[in-house]
Amino acid sequence: MSFETIDTNVKALWRFDYDSNIKPLRDLYEVAKKEQWNAALDIPWHIETDPSQIGDMSAPNAEPYDFVKALPKEKQIEFAKRRSAHLLSNFLHGEQGAMMICGQLVEVVPDMDGKLYASTQVIDEARHVEVFHRYISRLDRIYPIMPGLKALLNAVLTADLWQMKCIGMQVIAESIAMGSFKTMLAITHDEVFKKILQLTSQDEARHVSYGLIYMKDAIPKMNEPDRDRLEDFAFTAMTLLATTPQMEGGRSTDPFEQIYLELGIDPQKATSEIISRMMDPEAVRAQPNPFRDYAYPQLERVGVITDRTRAKYREVGLAA
Amino acid sequence: MPHRFEVVEDDCTGCGLCSERAPENLEIPAGFSIAEVFKQPETSTEEEACLEASEYCPAGALLAHTKDLSPADPAQSGGQASFVPAGESTPAGIGSEDWRNDT
Ligand code: SF4
Ligand SMILES: [Fe+2]
Ligand SMILES: [Fe+2]
Numbered sequence: 001m002s003f004e005t006i007d008t009n010v011k012a013l014w015r016f017d018y019d020s021n022i023k024p025l026r027d028l029y030e031v032a033k034k035e036q037w038n039a040a041l042d043i044p045w046h047i048e049t050d051p052s053q054i055g056d057m058s059a060p061n062a063e064p065y066d067f068v069k070a071l072p073k074e075k076q077i078e079f080a081k082r083r084s085a086h087l088l089s090n091f092l093h094g095e096q097g098a099m100m101i102c103g104q105l106v107e108v109v110p111d112m113d114g115k116l117y118a119s120t121q122v123i124d125e126a127r128h129v130e131v132f133h134r135y136i137s138r139l140d141r142i143y144p145i146m147p148g149l150k151a152l153l154n155a156v157l158t159a160d161l162w163q164m165k166c167i168g169m170q171v172i173a174e175s176i177a178m179g180s181f182k183t184m185l186a187i188t189h190d191e192v193f194k195k196i197l198q199l200t201s202q203d204e205a206r207h208v209s210y211g212l213i214y215m216k217d218a219i220p221k222m223n224e225p226d227r228d229r230l231e232d233f234a235f236t237a238m239t240l241l242a243t244t245p246q247m248e249g250g251r252s253t254d255p256f257e258q259i260y261l262e263l264g265i266d267p268q269k270a271t272s273e274i275i276s277r278m279m280d281p282e283a284v285r286a287q288p289n290p291f292r293d294y295a296y297p298q299l300e301r302v303g304v305i306t307d308r309t310r311a312k313y314r315e316v317g318l319a320a
Numbered sequence: 321m322p323h324r325f326e327v328v329e330d331d332c333t334g335c336g337l338c339s340e341r342a343p344e345n346l347e348i349p350a351g352f353s354i355a356e357v358f359k360q361p362e363t364s365t366e367e368e369a370c371l372e373a374s375e376y377c378p379a380g381a382l383l384a385h386t387k388d389l390s391p392a393d394p395a396q397s398g399g400q401a402s403f404v405p406a407g408e409s410t411p412a413g414i415g416s417e418d419w420r421n422d423t
Contacts, residue, residue: 022420024337024376031336178333201353202334209335212378217420301380 008157012107015115024213025113032120032206037199039130047191049138055187056080057087061286062277067270075263082259085140091180092132093145094173097153098207099125101169108162109214117210124203131196138192146255152241155233163218163230167304168237170211172295176241178204179290208298215302234304238318242291284317296320321367323384325357325374331381338382342369346382355382 020026057080059065068076102125105118136142156168181201188194219227260267277283296313297320299305305313313319325345332354339346344366345359361367374382 024378027340027376028335028337031340035336198353202336205333205335205353206337208333209337209378213376216378301378 006154006157008104009160010104010107013110015110015112018112020113022111022113022213022217025111025117025210028206028210028213029113029117029120032117032124035202035206036120036123037127039127039134042199043131043134043195044192045134049190049192051077051081051139053189054080054084054139054193055184055189056083057184057187058083060183060187060288062283065270065273065277067265067273071263071265079259079263079265081139082263083256085136086143086256086259087184088132088136088139089143090146090149091177092129092136092142094149094153094177095125095128095132097149097157098169098173099129101153101156101165104157105162105165105169108165110162114214121203121207121210124207128200128203131200135193135196143255143258148241152237155237155240159233161226161230161233163215163222163226164233166211166214166218167230167234167299167302170207171215171298171302171304172234172237172241174204174207174211175294175298176290178208179288179294183288183290212298212302215304219303228308231304231306231309234299235309235312238291238295238299238313239316242316242318291318292320321361321364322386323367323371324360324387325370326383326385327355327357328381328383329354331379333379333381335378337376337378338373341373341376342366345370346373 054077056064056068056076058068064076068079071079099122102118102121106115106122109115109118133142152168152173156165156173159165159168178201181197181204185194185197185201188197219230222230256270257267259265260270296305296318300320310319327346334348334353334355336348336355338355339348342361345357345361346355347358348355349358357370361370370382371384374384
């Protein structure tokens, strides 16, 4: 049994007037009810996954790394399989976090339409946990959650303002998920994985829309100190996920070290090649970056990036 | 009808909110992940629904533009398309009390 607990800070809010009060959110609730699917029945699980069709998620829009190209063909495929399992494990953990955070949203948001819609998202996220878990078990094992993702999800789970939960989960995390699923969809040729990504992205699109609609409505009504706190929270949430070093037991680790060692790849060689690509501004620009390309523009759209905070995003390379 | 509607593909998330509001004109075609205007509005009821869908669109991806500025009429627009999201041309768009029943 593997679990841990965290104390959260949730103030549940009852509404006793049940009429719809935010029309687009009520419409979105209707869409969500119609678009439900069944993870057990609507994915073609009968199709076997050919490992050579999964695709290498380690270098989207770029040449494979030299340390990967140097491997014999079967090991390259094995690397791609394990690398995908690692990535999807983190999406799996993220989906669990989303499911719990959405449960909180049902309690904390102040509008009935907001509560009704969020309740549909809880089952969406449950479905995502189910599909990713089932697919990863075809590839490899479940890898541990990356520290930056855990820090973000815990920050959202423990945030005191409901707007922080909404920005952190619905606008930032959901936009990043959508952007990443798009990238993966362009890489993979596995029919099962493709179907998972298509159906999941369709749900995530609603999740982002919920955040955008609700935040455009709520942010202008916030008092200034809370608004400042929300703006700072958004920046922290973005940097936690994008830039937190991989710390495990007090030492910095490469998240893929385990995979390198198992496949006979020299971890130092691999890490230094990855780092040198990360230092090359042209390579960085060419790589899809869901923070810069998806989350940042949505934060701008809802007005949570202001003159006070804009420069900070630029400094860390997260501005579009 | 005075407006033509267009989906900006790069901005559309495919959430389906617009096709819920204006099902006679907008849809997310099967197998696609973005909305499409499959028919421009032909009645004022359809046009109102599309305008409302444009106001609701959280991503600002459903644009309403007046026909005389349409790219289909390049002579009148000088070849320059001018797209105006309804949510912007109508300040009572998303985030206003226009679609909120309380304050
Ligand atoms: S409401 Fe906007 S974002 Fe959603 S599907 Fe329609 S055009 Fe796309
Ligand atoms: Fe999800
Ligand atoms: Fe989601």
